[in-house]
Amino acid sequence: MRKIVLALAVLALAGCGGSGETVTVGVIETVHVTTTVEAAPPATTEGTTTEAPAGTDPDDVSGELDIRDFKANQGNGLITVTLSTFDAWDPSVLAGNPLSPGPNTMTVLYDVDPDGKTDYRAKLIFAGGRLSAFISGSGSQFEPIPVHRPNGSTVRLTHPVDIFTKLPPNGDLQLRAQTVFAGEEDRAPDDGQWLGVPFNP
Numbered sequence: 001m002r003k004i005v006l007a008l009a010v011l012a013l014a015g016c017g018g019s020g021e022t023v024t025v026g027v028i029e030t031v032h033v034t035t036t037v038e039a040a041p042p043a044t045t046e047g048t049t050t051e052a053p054a055g056t057d058p059d060d061v062s063g064e065l066d067i068r069d070f071k072a073n074q075g076n077g078l079i080t081v082t083l084s085t086f087d088a089w090d091p092s093v094l095a096g097n098p099l100s101p102g103p104n105t106m107t108v109l110y111d112v113d114p115d116g117k118t119d120y121r122a123k124l125i126f127a128g129g130r131l132s133a134f135i136s137g138s139g140s141q142f143e144p145i146p147v148h149r150p151n152g153s154t155v156r157l158t159h160p161v162d163i164f165t166k167l168p169p170n171g172d173l174q175l176r177a178q179t180v181f182a183g184e185e186d187r188a189p190d191d192g193q194w195l196g197v198p199f200n201p
Contacts, residue, residue, distance in 0.1 A: 060190070063181035064089035065106060068153070070177045070188035072197045079197065080158040081108050081122070083177050083188070088152030091131040093181070094124055098134040098141070101125055104181045106155070110137070111174040111194055112164040118176075119166055124155060133157045138165055171199025 056069050069084040083106070096102035101123055110120040120137030124147055132144035142163055148156045161171070174194035178187040189195055 056188075056190075059086050061181075061184045061186045063184055064093060065104060065179035065181040065186065067177060067179060067186050067188040070175075070195060072173075072175050072195060074161055074171075074173065074197055075200045077161055078158055079161050079173070080156065081175065081177075082154065082156045083108070084154040085179075086153070091126045091149070094126045094131065096125050097127050098123065098125060098136075098144075103183075104179075106179045107177070108133070108157075109176040109178065110164065111176075112166050113168060114172060114174040114194065116174075116194070120164060122157065124157075131155070133159075135159065135163065140165075173197040173199070 059066060059068070064085065064087045066086045067083065068086045070082070072079060072081045074080070093104050094102065094106055096105075102125075106124040108122040108124075109118045110122070111117060112119045118137075120135055122133040122135045122145075124131060124133050131147040131149065133147050134144050135142045140163075142159075145157050145159050150156060161167070161173075164173075167173075174196055176187060176189070176194055178185060180186075
């Protein structure tokens with residue numbers, strides 16, 4: 001809102017008792033002007049990534065690998081999976097090897113048909129001084145994929161989608177995550193369903 005003040009000087013000649021007087025009357029008029037500026041519409045870009053709603057999970061088991069949040073997205077031929085826990089943990093908790101994982105595990109399950117059955121597994125294992133994801137399924141074992149840790153309670157892995165040989169024409173996937181710590185299992189989504197990850201070329 002802008003306030004514009006207009007001063008209007010009015011000269012009035014009036015005769016008083018036969019003598020001429022010049023009276024200057026100042027008139028101030030205040031005009032309120034409201035200017036409405038229409039906001040520009042938000043910029044739109046063609047999306048190249050579709051992110052499924054996060055499969056949040058309650059604080060329902062003890063231990064360091066209690067899942068808090070699980071989500072995934074795919075685009076540009078890649079799929080990215082992110083899993084967070086309620087507590088921070090050291091990667092050595094997942095020490096083991098691909099053929100013999102340790103007692104504590106963190107696994108991502110892939111249903112790529114999707115028919116409600118697990119087709120591939122990504123086991124997160126701390127070996128050789130690094131945390132990696134070992135993906136296997138349909139008779140194949142792939143090279144380990146580096147696992148990134150944005151913070152002490154989060155892991156993130158990205159890999160090509162075309163490593164899966166059973167992809168349907170639309171490319172939609174379903175995922176689950178599960179952990180075991182000190183004999184207690186947790187999973188996400190918590191209701192045992194799958195997290196849908198729509199295809200987006």
